[in-house]
Every structure is written in structure tokens, then in C-alpha cells.
Amino acid sequence: MSNHFFKQLDKNFTLDKLPGVGSKLAKKIVSFYGSLETTTEAILDGDIAGLSSIEGISQKTAINIVKTAFASIENISVEGILKTENAVKIHDRILKIIFPFCSTNYAKNKLFLYYPLPPQFLEKIQQRYEKLKIAKKLVGDLKEEDLEKIKKILSKISPLYITRKKKKVEDRVVITEKEETYKEFINKNCSDFCPIYLIENMDEAIDYAKSFSLVLLISDSLYMDHSLENIPNLEILSTSTDIIDIFPELVLSFYTQKYETINAVCNLNDLLKELNIMPTVENLVGSINPEALETVAEGISYLTLDGDIAEKIDPEIDRYRTALENLDGIISDVEVWANEEISGKIGESSITLKGEQILKLLKEADEMGSLRGIVEEDIVEIIEETVTKAEDKIAEKLELTPSELEIIEGLFSRETAYPLQVNNIRLRELEDTLRRNYTTKKYWLLKKIANQLKELEETTRESVKALLEFDVHLAIALFAKEYNLSPPENLYTDTYGISFKNGYNLFLKEAELEKGNPVMPIRYKVGNIPKDQEAEVGDERVIILSGANSGGKTTCITLLAQLLIMAQSGLPIPAENAKIGLFDELYYFAKTTGTMDAGALESTLKTFAKVIVEGKGSKIILVDEMEAISEPGASAKVIAAILDMLNEKKNSCGVFVSHLAEDIIKFTKNKIRIDGIEATGLDKNLNLIVDRTPKFNYLAKSTPELIVERLSRLSEQTPDHEVYDKILERFKEKENP
Numbered sequence: 207m208s209n210h211f212f213k214q215l216d217k218n219f220t221l222d223k224l225p226g227v228g229s230k231l232a233k234k235i236v237s238f239y240g241s242l243e244t245t246t247e248a249i250l251d252g253d254i255a256g257l258s259s260i261e262g263i264s265q266k267t268a269i270n271i272v273k274t275a276f277a278s279i280e281n282i283s284v285e286g287i288l289k290t291e292n293a294v295k296i297h298d299r300i301l302k303i304i305f306p307f308c309s310t311n312y313a314k315n316k317l318f319l320y321y322p323l324p325p326q327f328l329e330k331i332q333q334r335y336e337k338l339k340i341a342k343k344l345v346g347d348l349k350e351e352d353l354e355k356i357k358k359i360l361s362k363i364s365p366l367y368i369t370r371k372k373k374k375v376e377d378r379v380v381i382t383e384k385e386e387t388y389k390e391f392i393n394k395n396c397s398d399f400c401p402i403y404l405i406e407n408m409d410e411a412i413d414y415a416k417s418f419s420l421v422l423l424i425s426d427s428l429y430m431d432h433s434l435e436n437i438p439n440l441e442i443l444s445t446s447t448d449i450i451d452i453f454p455e456l457v458l459s460f461y462t463q464k465y466e467t468i469n470a471v472c473n474l475n476d477l478l479k480e481l482n483i484m485p486t487v488e489n490l491v492g493s494i495n496p497e498a499l500e501t502v503a504e505g506i507s508y509l510t511l512d513g514d515i516a517e518k519i520d521p522e523i524d525r526y527r528t529a530l531e532n533l534d535g536i537i538s539d540v541e542v543w544a545n546e547e548i549s550g551k552i553g554e555s556s557i558t559l560k561g562e563q564i565l566k567l568l569k570e571a572d573e574m575g576s577l578r579g580i581v582e583e584d585i586v587e588i589i590e591e592t593v594t595k596a597e598d599k600i601a602e603k604l605e606l607t608p609s610e611l612e613i614i615e616g617l618f619s620r621e622t623a624y625p626l627q628v629n630n631i632r633l634r635e636l637e638d639t640l641r642r643n644y645t646t647k648k649y650w651l652l653k654k655i656a657n658q659l660k661e662l663e664e665t666t667r668e669s670v671k672a673l674l675e676f677d678v679h680l681a682i683a684l685f686a687k688e689y690n691l692s693p694p695e696n697l698y699t700d701t702y703g704i705s706f707k708n709g710y711n712l713f714l715k716e717a718e719l720e721k722g723n724p725v726m727p728i729r730y731k732v733g734n735i736p737k738d739q740e741a742e743v744g745d746e747r748v749i750i751l752s753g754a755n756s757g758g759k760t761t762c763i764t765l766l767a768q769l770l771i772m773a774q775s776g777l778p779i780p781a782e783n784a785k786i787g788l789f790d791e792l793y794y795f796a797k798t799t800g801t802m803d804a805g806a807l808e809s810t811l812k813t814f815a816k817v818i819v820e821g822k823g824s825k826i827i828l829v830d831e832m833e834a835i836s837e838p839g840a841s842a843k844v845i846a847a848i849l850d851m852l853n854e855k856k857n858s859c860g861v862f863v864s865h866l867a868e869d870i871i872k873f874t875k876n877k878i879r880i881d882g883i884e885a886t887g888l889d890k891n892l893n894l895i896v897d898r899t900p901k902f903n904y905l906a907k908s909t910p911e912l913i914v915e916r917l918s919r920l921s922e923q924t925p926d927h928e929v930y931d932k933i934l935e936r937f938k939e940k941e942n943p
Contacts, residue, residue: 221245224271231262249275252319255312255671259366265315272319286791287322287774289817289825293794296764297321297771303716304777307681307688309360312674317681322774325699325788325824334776335693337490341683342692342778344486352481353684359477360677362470366670372459373512375400377419377645380452381411387424387445391453399455408434415440419638419645422452439642454649454656455513460663461506462513471669472503490679491672498665505659508651515648523651526644529604533637536603537617537628544596544618545625551588593618593626604640613639682777689715691778694769694786696736702787702824702857703733703747704769709781711765712772728762728899730881732826733859735785743902746879748853748860752867753883753906755913758898759863760797762883763828766861767794770826789859790823797830797863807835807844814848824857833866842866846873853878867905882906892916911937 221232238260239245248256249272257268277286288294301317308314323331345353379401382388388404396402401418405411411434415421421440424447434440443452450457461468475496478484488494508519515523597614606614616632685691689712707729714725734745751759765780772779773786798806810832817827833841845862852860853876864870867880884906885894894912911934918930 224274227267227271231260234260234262246275252276252316253671254316254319255365255674256667259667265311265365269315269318273321287324287789288771289791289793290795292796293767293771293792296767296794297775300712300768300772300777303689303712304681304685307684308677309357309681310363310674310677312363312365313677313681316675316678320775320777322771322792323776324774324790328697328699328788331697331774331776331788337679338682338686338693338776338778340486340490341679342686344483344490345680345683345687348481348483355477356474356680359470359474360673360680363467363474363670363673363677364464365674366460366464366467366667372398372455372463374398375455377641378422378649379403379414379418379420380422380424381405381414382424382445383407383427384424384445391449394449394456396449396453396456399453399459411440412437419642420649424452439646450656450660451653454652457656457660457663458509458513458652461502461659461666462509462511465506465509465511467670468502468506468666471666471673472499472506474673475499475503475669487676488672491675492668494669494672495665498662499669502659502662502666505655505662508655513652515651520647520651523644523647525605526640526647529606529640530637530644533604533640536600537633540596540599540603541618541626541628543599544592547592547595548589548624548626551592552585589624589626590620593620596626610639686778688719689778689780691780692782694773694779694781694784696785697773698735698785698787700787701733701735702789702826703731703735703745703859704766704784704786705731705733705735706769706781706784706786709765709769709779709784711761712768712780713764714761715780726758726898728758728765730762730766730900731902732766732861733787735787744879746877747858748849748876749862749879749881750849750867750870751861751863751881751883751900752865753900754885754894754896754909756894757883757885757896757906759883760830761898762900763794763830763861763863766826767792767828787824789826791821791825793817793825793827793829795827795829795832798832798834807840810835811844818848818851818855825855826858827852827860827862829860829862831863831865833864838866838869842869843873846870849878850874850876879903880905885909885912888912888916888919892919 221227221235222229224232227235235257236242236245238256239248252272254265254268254272257263257271258265263271288297301320304317305314308317320334348356380391380396381403382391383405385404388402391397391402403410403414405414411421411423415437419439421437423434423440423442424445425442426445434442475484475494478487479496484494484496508516510516517524517527596618600614600617601611604614613636617628617636618626619629708727709730710725710727714723717723718725731743732749733747751762753759769779769781769784769786770789770792773784774788817825832845835841835844845864845866849860849862849870852858867882871878871880879902881900881902882904883896883898883900884904885896887895889895894916914930914934914937918927918934921927921930
């Protein structure tokens with residue numbers, strides 16, 4: 207980019223003046239992209255995904271930033287070409303037709319950037335069409351079920367907002383006696399992931415080891431209290447240790463906070479490779495790096511949405527996790543079993559004392575302490591055997607290894623007493639040991655995964671943005687397929703007009719697809735554009751379109767507006783062999799409904815004065831029946847004057863729909879072409895028989911008598927028939943005096 211560009215950027219606007227952006231957020235945007243230059247490039251590239259991943263910027267704000275910045279830098283208005291509300295409404299309705307083909311909200315929002323561009327952006331428009339050709343071929347080559355699979359996965363992808371609250375690890379603590387190290391951790395927001403404390407002496411490390419399952423001591427001290435060596439849940443790391451090895455969540459939180467999106471991107475990566483279309487997709491949206499995404503897929507498969515280790519990844523972690531989850535229930539169940547076992551065996555025993563008596567004696571042993579030495583040896587043996595079996599059951603249910611069996615010793619006292627009760631101190635020690643082992647093993651595996659993924663965050667971000675962009679291109683291509691649309695054959699910046707064949711109004715096509723009403727394609731030409739060989743017509747730029755009521759005049763000029771809007775937006779168009787001159791301004795005036803007020807003429811004259819006088823660029827004006835502004839004679843004179851003035855502007859075109867063609871032409875001073883759409887009768891279903899394609903240089907009658915005849919024949923069995931019949935007689939009288 208040129209220096210002039212950045213001077214223009216600084217002069218015309220600053221980031222903090224963009225919609226929704228203050229100075230604080232502007233600094234955050236530049237910090238995110240690294241420099242003003244890369245920020246500007248991102249904005250001009252329409253990087254809505256990147257902008258909206260910055261905290262404080264919604265997708266709507268990102269869209270407004272891109273549109274406003276682009277318009278300001280290029281010195282154009284965002285909707286600069288569309289000069290009337292009616293034209294804007296056509297553009298909005300076109301976008302609404304495309305929206306259902308989008309799988310993501312991102313694609314719907316990005317479509318708002320597909321607004322008509324002026325002629326100087328021909329290259330950008332052509333680039334959009336090059337992408338469209340690639341996307342159309344891709345859609346055409348894929349099976350319907352494969353497209354549905356792609357769309358289903360795409361629907362799970364969204365920009366990388368930081369949406370999920372970071373989960374703090376409460377059973378791990380980081381401590382250090384170095385204030386500089388402590389401040390570094392705090393400044394990097396590491397305390398979001400686990401507690402961090404600044405200690406004054408090593409005795410505090412011992413205290414923290416009593417409260418947390420895992421203590422990471424960050425220290426370079428040559429002298430270390432030997433008592434620390436015997437603390438199993440304390441790890442000593444130097445200050446030179448990679449911060450990711452201390453806080454693996456610094457890396458992993460990126461993946462877990464947007465787990466669904468990243469997982470979907472990885473799944474889509476697999477599907478695109480399976481369908482052998484990844485090269486085509488990359489041709490559309492840039493490098494995706496499939497190999498890197500495979501590594502990401504493997505890494506996140508180890509994780510849960512909360513940043514924990516997923517099940518069936520590490521048997522040891524699964525074992526400790528299950529043991530901790532079930533510990534209280536297992537202990538309670540075994541305690542009940544042990545007391546029932548003792549009760550049953552002693553109750554059935556054949557010793558001198560009756561069983562019930564011994565049980566009563568054991569229950570009253572609180573004041574006597576252990577009954578060992580008081581009761582018979584058989585009783586002592588029953589209790590000791592039961593305690594041993596109870597510990598074995600606990601070891602089995604907790605899946606303890608032989609080396610871990612010592613951690614359950616003493617859960618039940620071997621002193622002769624009944625009922626057996628769990629030693630709560632030993633139970634807590636058992637739980638602490640299991641949790642310490644679980645936390646330590648999980649930490650080491652998280653550290654390994656973080657190191658596997660730490661270099662892939664940027665690649666993942668780029669892949670997410672690329673596949674969101676893929677949804678935009680895919681949606682437009684699917685829209686083109688459904689509506690049978692194609693790029694224009696040629697676009698011009700020095701020739702003014704439009705020529706096409708087999709064109710059809712997009713809004714009628716929408717109705718056809720929904721309800722089955724067939725659309726009749728038409729051919730037409732306006733201006734000095736290279737013509738279709740079948741179109742025997744000159745280069746007239748200003749035209750009156752005459753013809754039958756309900757014959758398709760409004761449909762025709764609406765189609766002209768659609769073709770121009772879509773072509774200059776880089777969207778596929780509903781016409782073949784289309785040759786389109788790009789305009790700086792498009793005016794579309796829809797038919798006025800209802801009664802015009804007294805100020806209608808004055809208002810209309812002011813509007814058209816501005817249209818004619820303002821702006822030096824090329825323009826096209828499409829008007830649907832403006833004769834209602836005054837009585838027919840006056841309206842014809844006004845329209846004639848406007849047509850003459852428009853005709854004198856060599857870079858402008860106009861099509862005016864009017865029933866006053868004969869009157870208007872009497873007052874024009876320049877040669878104005880009149881085209882016509884004429885009805886020739888009624889078919890068997892009483893529908894108008896009309897060739898919707900305008901005839902060049904042909905004055906068509908509005909044929910209102912056909913409408914009256916239609917109503918008369920439809921109402922033959924009703925009282926209304928007489929009214930229509932009498933009106934029809936008057937038409938016949940005029941034709942046959």
C-alpha cells in the first residue's frame with residue numbers, strides 16, 4: 207500500500223472515530239493486529255472474523271467498522287450507488303434471498319459487504335466473480351449429501367469470541383519468592399488459571415502443600431530447605447522454565463473456550479480431505495494447513511470443554527478420577543457390608559456366650575475401649591478378617607495398584623469394636639493422596655498437550671476465518687445453483703448501458719421456486735453497450751417503456767435494477783450473455799400508490815433537479831409511472847423535459863415506464879426510443895397473453911379493455927357482470943364508431 211493511502215487514513219479518519227470504537231478499543235485493535243498497517247489491511251479485507259474476536263467488538267460493530275472505514279478511505283459512500291430508498295430495498299431483498307443458503311451468522315453478516323461498488327472497483331468485482339466460478343464448479347461437482355454434510359459442520363463454526371468463562375484450577379497453586387516473577391505472572395493474567403502467591407520463606411511452601419493437591423514452587427535459590435524434598439505434592443521449577451510449562455492453560459484455554467468451533471473446523475478439515483476438495487477450498491479462501499489441523503484435532507481430543515482431560519485418554523487419570531468421584535459411596539457401602547458381615551457371623555457363632563449377648567457387649571464397648579482380651583479369640587478373628595476383607599474390597603473398587611495399598615491401611619480400626627466405623631482422618635488422607643496423584647498426572651499431561659498445540663493457535667485462527675469465508679462463497683454458489691445464476695459476460699467502465707437475454711426477475715423466480723408459478727425470460731438492451739446480435743436496436747440511452755397493464759413493465763425495470771445491483775456487487779445475475787456498463791449512481795423510483803397530494807409535483811421536480819444536476823459520474827434512472835404527479839398534459843411535458851435533459855448527459859441512461867408515451871414524445875426535442883410490451887388477448891384460463899420481452903421501437907397500447915373483458919367473463923354468474931359488460935361496450939364503441 208502506498209504512503210498516500212496511510213496519509214489519507216490519518217487525515218480522513220482515525221480508528222477511534224469509527225462507529226463503536228473509542229481510543230481504548232482502537233489501541234486494542236492495533237495491538238491485536240500488530241501495527242496500523244496490518245490493521246488497515248485487515249479492515250479493508252473485511253476481516254469481520256478477526257475484528258469480532260477482539261473483546262468488546264460485536265459482529266455488528268465489526269461490519270460497521272469495515273464498511274465505514276472502506277467508504278472513508280476510498281472516498282465513497284457505503285450505499286453511494288443506490289441513490290433511492292427503493293433501490294436500497296431491492297438490494298436488501300436480494301440479500302434476504304441469499305441468507306437461507308448461509309450456514310453461519312458470519313456469512314449472513316459478511317453479505318452486507320456485498321454492496322454495489324462504483325466503476326473504479328472493477329478489479330474487485332471481477333475478483334469476486336473469479337471466486338464465484340470456483341465455488342460454482344465445486345458445488346456442481348459435489349453430491350447433495352456431501353454438501354449437506356459440509357453445511358452441517360459449517361453451522362457449528364463461529365468467530366473466535368472469548369465466550370466461555372475461564373475455569374480456574376483450584377487444586378493447584380503457583381508460589382515464588384521472587385517479586386519480579388510474581389509480577390510477570392500477574393501481568394500475564396496467569397491468576398485466571400490458578401492461584402499465585404508471593405512467599406517470604408520456604409516454611410510457607412510447606413503450608414501451601416497442606417492446602418493444595420499440587421504446589422509449583424518457582425525458585426532459583428541455591429539453598430533449599432531439605433524438608434521440602436519429602437513433600438510429595440511439591441515441584442520445584444526454575445524461573446527460566448517456559449511459562450507454558452507452569453500454566454499450560456495459557457495455551458489450552460484458547461482451544462477449550464471455543465471448543466465446539468475448533469472441533470468443527472477439524473472435522474470439516476477431515477471431510478474436505480476425504481472429498482478431495484481441500485485444494486479447491488484453499489484456492490477460494492487461502493491456506494488452511496490441513497496437517498496442522500490434524501495435530502490440533504489430536505490435541506483437543508484429549509480435552510473436555512472445561513479444559514479437563516477427556517475420558518479414555520489416560521487410564522491412570524481415569525482411574526483416579528473415578529476413584530475420587532465414587533470414594534464416599536464406596537466407603538459407605540463397604541462399611542455397611544462389613545458390619546452386616548460381623549453381625550451375621552457372630553450371630554450364628556457357637557461360642558459360649560449367646561450371639562445377641564456378644565453383640566450387645568460389643569455395642570457397649572465405648573466405655574471399656576477395645577474388647578480384645580475380654581471376648582473369645584474367635585470373635586476377634588471374625589472382626590479382623592472382616593476388616594481385611596473390607597480393605598480388599600475398597601482397594602478393588604478403587605482399582606488401587608499393589609504399591610498404593612498402604613494408603614487404605616487404618617481406614618478401619620483393628621481394635622475389637624462394633625459397629626466398625628471409618629477413621630475419618632485416614633479417609634481424608636486417602637482422598638488427599640488420590641487427588642494429589644490425579645492432579646499431578648493431569649498437570650503433566652496438560653503440559654504435554656499445551657506444548658503440542660502452542661505453535662498452532664495462529665494457524666487455527668486463520669483456519670477458522672478461512673472456513674467462515676468459505677461459507678460465504680459456498681452460500682453464494684448455492685444461491686446461484688438454485689436460481690440458475692451466472693456472472694455477467696462482460697463488464698465495462700467506459701460504456702453505459704445493459705444488454706442481456708433470458709433474463710428473469712429474481713423476485714418472480716423466488717415465487718416460482720416456492721409456488722411453481724413459471725417465469726417468462728426476456729431480452730432487453732439499454733444504452734451504447736455492445737448488443738446481442740438478435741437485438742435489432744441502436745444505442746439509445748433514454749427510453750420510454752409502454753404497454754399493457756400487468757404486462758410486465760414494472761417487472762422489466764425491476765429486473766434492470768436487480769442486474770445492475772447484483773453485477774456491481776459481484777453477485778451472480780439472473781440473465782445470460784449479459785453485458786453491463788458500471789454506473790456511479792442508480793436511481794430507482796417505484797410506482798406511487800394512492801392519491802398524490804398537492805405538493806407531489808413540486809416534490810418530484812426538486813428530486814429530479816438534484817438527479818440531473820448533482821454528481822459528475824455515470825448514472826442510470828429507472829422510473830415506474832410518474833405521470834400521477836399532475837394532470838396528463840402537464841405530466842407529459844415534465845417527463846419530456848426530464849428525458850431531454852437526461853439524454854444530453856452522454857454518460858447517463860434512463861428507462862421510464864409510462865402510459866403517456868404518445869403524449870410525451872410530442873414534447874421531446876431529442877429522439878427518444880419507445881419500447882412496448884403488448885397483450886394480444888386472453889388464454890383459455892383468462893390470463894393475459896403477453897410476450898414479456900419489450901419490442902424495440904414499438905408503441906404498445908395499455909389494452910385496458912382486455913382487463914375489463916377478463917373481469918366480465920370471470921363474473922358471468924354474479925351481479926358485477928353487468929357493470930363490466932357495460933364498460934366493455936364503451937371500448938367497442940370507441941373502436942367502431
